[in-house]
Amino acid sequence: MRSDREGCPAAAALEVIGERWSLLALRELFYGVHRFDRIVERTGAPRNILSTRLRHLEDEGVLERRRYQEAPARYEYHLTEAGKTLLPVVLALMAWGNDHLVREPKLMHHTCGSDLRAVTVCADCGGEAHAEDVTAPWVRPA
Amino acid sequence: MRSDREGCPAAAALEVIGERWSLLALRELFYGVHRFDRIVERTGAPRNILSTRLRHLEDEGVLERRRYQEAPARYEYHLTEAGKTLLPVVLALMAWGNDHLVREPKLMHHTCGSDLRAVTVCADCGGEAHAEDVTAPWVRPA
DNA sequence: GTGAGTGGGTTTCAAAATGCAACTGAGGAG
DNA sequence: CTCCTCAGTTGCATTTTGAAACCCACTCAC
Numbered sequence: 049m050r051s052d053r054e055g056c057p058a059a060a061a062l063e064v065i066g067e068r069w070s071l072l073a074l075r076e077l078f079y080g081v082h083r084f085d086r087i088v089e090r091t092g093a094p095r096n097i098l099s100t101r102l103r104h105l106e107d108e109g110v111l112e113r114r115r116y117q118e119a120p121a122r123y124e125y126h127l128t129e130a131g132k133t134l135l136p137v138v139l140a141l142m143a144w145g146n147d148h149l150v151r152e153p154k155l156m157h158h159t160c161g162s163d164l165r166a167v168t169v170c171a172d173c174g175g176e177a178h179a180e181d182v183t184a185p186w187v188r189p190a
Numbered sequence: 191m192r193s194d195r196e197g198c199p200a201a202a203a204l205e206v207i208g209e210r211w212s213l214l215a216l217r218e219l220f221y222g223v224h225r226f227d228r229i230v231e232r233t234g235a236p237r238n239i240l241s242t243r244l245r246h247l248e249d250e251g252v253l254e255r256r257r258y259q260e261a262p263a264r265y266e267y268h269l270t271e272a273g274k275t276l277l278p279v280v281l282a283l284m285a286w287g288n289d290h291l292v293r294e295p296k297l298m299h300h301t302c303g304s305d306l307r308a309v310t311v312c313a314d315c316g317g318e319a320h321a322e323d324v325t326a327p328w329v330r331p332a
Numbered sequence: 333g334t335g336a337g338t339g340g341g342t343t344t345c346a347a348a349a350t351g352c353a354a355c356t357g358a359g360g361a362g
Numbered sequence: 363c364t365c366c367t368c369a370g371t372t373g374c375a376t377t378t379t380g381a382a383a384c385c386c387a388c389t390c391a392c
Contacts, residue, residue: 057287057296058217058280059233064291068208068379075200078324084340091201094380099341120387122339130290132321136310137286138200139319140278145199148272149206154199158323160315167313168278173302174316179269179277181300182220210350226369236351241370262358264368 064108065134069093070101074131075138077111082124110134139166206250207276211235212243216273217280219253224266252276281308 053060065071072091081087084102088095102125105111110131113123127134143166146153156164168177195202207213214233223229226244230237244267247253252273255265269276281298285308288295298306310319 053291054293056214056217056284057292058284059214059287060291061283061287062210062213066210066213068204071204071208072198072201075198078321085338088340094382095341096343096381097379117339120339123341127321133289134286135319135321135324136282136308137279139310139324140282141203142198142200144276144279145201145203147275149195149202150199151196156323157325158312158315158317159320160312160317162312162314164319164323165313166278166310166319168281168308168310170300170302170304171307171309172304173300175300175302177277177281177306177308178301179220179274181298181306182277182281183299227367230369237370238352238372239350259368262368265370 061137064110065105065137067101067104069097070105071138071141073098073101073105073125074110074127074134077125077127077131078135078138082126084123084125087125105131136166136168139164140168142166203279206252207247207279209243209246211239212247213280213283215240215243215247215267216252216269216276219267219269219273220277220280224268226265226267229267247273278308278310281306282310284308 053063065074069091072093073087076082076087076090081090084095084098087093088098091098093101102111102113106113106125109128111125111127114126116122116124142154142156156166158164169175170177170181195205207216211233214235215229218224218229218232223232226237226240229235230240233240235243244253244255248255248267251270253267253269256268258264258266284296284298298308300306311317312319312323
């Protein structure tokens with residue numbers, strides 16, 4: 049990752065992946081779609097914007113550009129290890145959209161065999177996380 | 191929620207909470223900060239932008255405006271039930287920022303007594319979700 | 333060898349969103 | 363009176379976005 053930041057981790061994360069189209073591009077990488085033109089088609093992002101987003105994500109160490117062909121040089125985009133750990137963010141977003149927004153919920157399939165209903169839990173006790181668990185120590189730098 | 195949408199649930203969710211400052215405003219509501227001026231101070235959002243964001247989130251049914259005083263009429267913002275279910279999104283973002291971005295990780299405390307390390311699991315088997323669990327049926331409407 | 337297609341972009345330019353600062357308006361405190 | 367609080371709104375300059383066209387190096391079909 050390029051730079052350490054101060055303050056709230058959520059705000060820091062949003063600086064990396066919070067711009068329009070960034071998360072949709074990441075979604076495609078999780079889907080296994082790695083090529084520029086395919087990502088454009090599937091997200092609907094303008095080419096020039098997607099171009100700057102991908103560069104930003106690369107700078108932040110979330111994804112890497114791999115040359116898969118010389119002459120003419122062609123590249124594909126792949127998640128780094130840090131990038132792969134963004135899955136919970138994408139999943140949480142999908143789960144919420146599934147539950148509250150779309151007409152016909154899309155099914156995701158877990159490797160255990162059942163439909164994936166993603167929940168966020170405490171790694172220690174396994175209990176679901178509640179709003180009361182969040183306290184507010186972070187004020188932006190005065 | 192106002193309107194059913196088509197296509198990818200993640201994209202639909204981003205239409206609701208994906209604009210700049212929206213998630214930081216929601217973070218504050220989870221913290222228990224409900225007043226306009228406090229949210230402005232703590233997020234750093236421009237007042238006019240925050241104003242439009244809050245109205246949008248209200249329209250989408252994520253939060254509600256409550257009058258807490260007459261003459262002069264004063265309002266505070268509270269999460270609706272649908273809004274409260276956005277916690278996993280905020281938590282996932284925080285967890286990732288904590289792990290990859292900030293210099294000194296912030297601790298969150300779970301009600302079970304230990305530090306909250308949020309993980310996303312399958313509700314059925316309890317196993318962690320992997321990228322392989324995500325398949326890609328959603329192309330944007332041609 | 334010419335014309336169309338592929339793939340990963342960049343350029344151009346107009347329209348839209350953002351952000352800063354100042355202002356408003358109804359009251360309360362000193 | 364005068365200053366302060368709170369929840370905004372207004373005006374205007376700056377930034378970002380987005381649609382469309384273009385570019386370049388190559389390959390493939392004719």
